[in-house]
Amino acid sequence: MIVAEKKPLEAVARMLENYDRVLAVGCGTCVTVCFSGSGKEVAALAASLRMKRRIEGTPLAVGEGMVQRQCEWEYLDPLADQVKNYDAVLSLGCGVGVQTLAKRFPGTRVLPALNTLFMGLPTEQGVWEERCQGCGNCVLDKTGGICPVSRCAKQLFNGPCGGSQNGVCEVDATVPCAWHMIWERAEALGMTEALMEIEPAKDWSTSRDGGLRRMVREDLRAPREETKEG
Amino acid sequence: MSLANAAAIPPETTPKSGGNLERVLSAGQFAVTAELGPPRGCDADAVRRKAQLLKGWVDAANVTDNQAAVVRMSSIATGLLMIAEGLEPIVQMTCRDRNRLAMQSDLLGAAALGVHNLLCLSGDHQSKGDHPGAKNVHDVDSIQLVAMVRGMRDEGHYQNGKDIPGGGPRLFIGAAENPFADPAAIRPYRLRKKVVAGADFIQTQLIYDVPRFRAFMKKVVDLGVHEKTAILAGVGPVKSPGMVRHLRQNVPGLAVPETIDVRLEDAVKGIDDKQARAQAWRNEGKRICVETIQQIREIEGVAGVHVMAIEWEEAVPDIVKAAGLRQQPRG
Ligand code: SF4
Ligand code: SF4
Numbered sequence: 001m002i003v004a005e006k007k008p009l010e011a012v013a014r015m016l017e018n019y020d021r022v023l024a025v026g027c028g029t030c031v032t033v034c035f036s037g038s039g040k041e042v043a044a045l046a047a048s049l050r051m052k053r054r055i056e057g058t059p060l061a062v063g064e065g066m067v068q069r070q071c072e073w074e075y076l077d078p079l080a081d082q083v084k085n086y087d088a089v090l091s092l093g094c095g096v097g098v099q100t101l102a103k104r105f106p107g108t109r110v111l112p113a114l115n116t117l118f119m120g121l122p123t124e125q126g127v128w129e130e131r132c133q134g135c136g137n138c139v140l141d142k143t144g145g146i147c148p149v150s151r152c153a154k155q156l157f158n159g160p161c162g163g164s165q166n167g168v169c170e171v172d173a174t175v176p177c178a179w180h181m182i183w184e185r186a187e188a189l190g191m192t193e194a195l196m197e198i199e200p201a202k203d204w205s206t207s208r209d210g211g212l213r214r215m216v217r218e219d220l221r222a223p224r225e226e227t228k229e230g
Numbered sequence: 231m232s233l234a235n236a237a238a239i240p241p242e243t244t245p246k247s248g249g250n251l252e253r254v255l256s257a258g259q260f261a262v263t264a265e266l267g268p269p270r271g272c273d274a275d276a277v278r279r280k281a282q283l284l285k286g287w288v289d290a291a292n293v294t295d296n297q298a299a300v301v302r303m304s305s306i307a308t309g310l311l312m313i314a315e316g317l318e319p320i321v322q323m324t325c326r327d328r329n330r331l332a333m334q335s336d337l338l339g340a341a342a343l344g345v346h347n348l349l350c351l352s353g354d355h356q357s358k359g360d361h362p363g364a365k366n367v368h369d370v371d372s373i374q375l376v377a378m379v380r381g382m383r384d385e386g387h388y389q390n391g392k393d394i395p396g397g398g399p400r401l402f403i404g405a406a407e408n409p410f411a412d413p414a415a416i417r418p419y420r421l422r423k424k425v426v427a428g429a430d431f432i433q434t435q436l437i438y439d440v441p442r443f444r445a446f447m448k449k450v451v452d453l454g455v456h457e458k459t460a461i462l463a464g465v466g467p468v469k470s471p472g473m474v475r476h477l478r479q480n481v482p483g484l485a486v487p488e489t490i491d492v493r494l495e496d497a498v499k500g501i502d503d504k505q506a507r508a509q510a511w512r513n514e515g516k517r518i519c520v521e522t523i524q525q526i527r528e529i530e531g532v533a534g535v536h537v538m539a540i541e542w543e544e545a546v547p548d549i550v551k552a553a554g555l556r557q558q559p560r561g
Contacts, residue, residue: 158373159420161352162408163482170482171355201374
């Protein structure tokens with residue numbers, strides 16, 4: 001899932017300084033699961049903003065909205081009537097959700113209430129961790145299902161750096177060393193031999209470094225019809 | 231685990247660099263290298279002073295590349311100042327600060343300006359340094375960097391496989407290894423990987439625990455890696471019990487046995503004067519270092535020592551002399 005966290009209230013309030021009416025919109029998928037953008041968070045943020053502005057003597061009307069997925073066009077259509085009544089939309093979705101809303105409602109300011117962090121998962125109650133950076137050429141087959149791109153602080157491809165100690169990363173003692181895990185897993189699976197091979201320099205052109213990435217499925221493409229994003 | 235990779239170790243072609251370090255090592259002499267930390271500003275005299283302290287006492291000296299992720303004078307520029315003083319530099323390059331374009335262009339320039347040696351490193355993480363908000367690069371890792379430089383030199387092509395007009399830089403290629411890092415089982419194999427990629431020499435992390443290093447070297451020798459590369463064992467004098475604590479706490483994978491603390495303690499017994507205590511510690515630190523060198527010299531597969539006396543360059547000649555490595559500076 002995409003993991004995002006709430007921006008500090010002060011930061012959100014600053015974005016809204018020049019507005020009197022704002023619609024806060026949650027998202028029912030990733031950010032609901034990581035407790036940052038569900039209906040409950042929308043209500044809580046709306047209440048805090050209203051109270052803050054009331055105390056400051058500049059009352060703010062905060063509407064509350066919720067969609068199943070902010071990153072899909074069809075889910076946004078029902079918002080259209082609501083959006084009309086506000087000066088701005090405050091998205092409690094991830095960065096993709098914010099941008100989809102902005103595109104869908106070109107005449108309205110859309111503002112982010114969350115900081116989008118990473119693609120990851122919960123590792124224990126209340127803790128989420130990164131697992132993938134979308135490098136565009138997955139190497140998990142070679143590394144025993146443990147990603148060296150997102151989980152090794154130096155993105156090494158040929159084994160642990162000299163700072164790996166007692167299973168933790170030199171950068172942060174609370175973070176397991178990805179290469180320690182890769183090695184242990186290879187030992188458990190009897191696959192250490194594969195780690196003896198030199199992994200050549202990665203082609204990063206499939207990654208963020210190659211510019212905006214796009215996936216095209218000609219077989220699914222509607223002929224001549226413009227996509228909404230296009 | 232098989233030795234399948236050993237066959238892929240590149241064949242010897244000499245001389246690779248035309249530098250002094252390569253000459254000493256290929257003559258089978260016990261090599262001595264040291265370290266020169268560039269200044270944090272642009273004071274060329276600071277480099278010249280340190281170079282004069284080391285000149286003649288070592289075969290070449292490493293020049294660090296934004297060591298500990300702290301901005302310092304460029305390692306290549308510092309290396310040129312060293313060359314002018316008559317001290318051969320081993321230019322360090324980390325994967326943290328440059329992508330493959332910057333690395334290759336800097337190496338072409340370094341070679342054109344007379345640099346003969348390169349040490350390839352991952353680099354300390356920027357979160358530990360003075361610009362924690364920096365973006366790191368890690369386009370290639372240290373082993374990929376070794377392979378890239380070997381390809382430039384031996385095949386005469388860039389990383390992309392295209393020919394370098396006029397041929398590649400003649401560099402003697404080094405890499406680092408920490409024998410005490412985890413997982414311990416992978417270390418000799420990772421060292422071999424670096425050698426297969428093209429490392430002509432290896433410098434190790436600081437060694438204080440000689441028995442542990444001996445066990446590591448046994449595995450390295452069993453793999454036959456020492457025949458394909460020159461392994462320089464890292465040593466360094468401790469200055470004080472405080473420095474020992476710092477090394478233990480802050481340098482991952484550094485094994486400093488308790489006997490060192492005991493010896494430093496004994497060295498200042500009955501001494502009250504603060505300055506005299508500091509001097510006694512330093513003397514004992516140098517003695518320990520000398521003994522370590524003597525023990526390490528006896529270990530099969532060790533081709534030299536790398537003496538790291540950080541911000542204490544003047545200790546290097548004393549140590550080199552006392553260890554019987556050379557009695558006077560070589561011209
Ligand atoms: S290798 Fe690339 S695609 Fe695979 S998990 Fe890691 S970042 Fe994601
Ligand atoms: S300690 Fe492990 S995870 Fe951390 S940078 Fe080194 S190899 Fe990567």
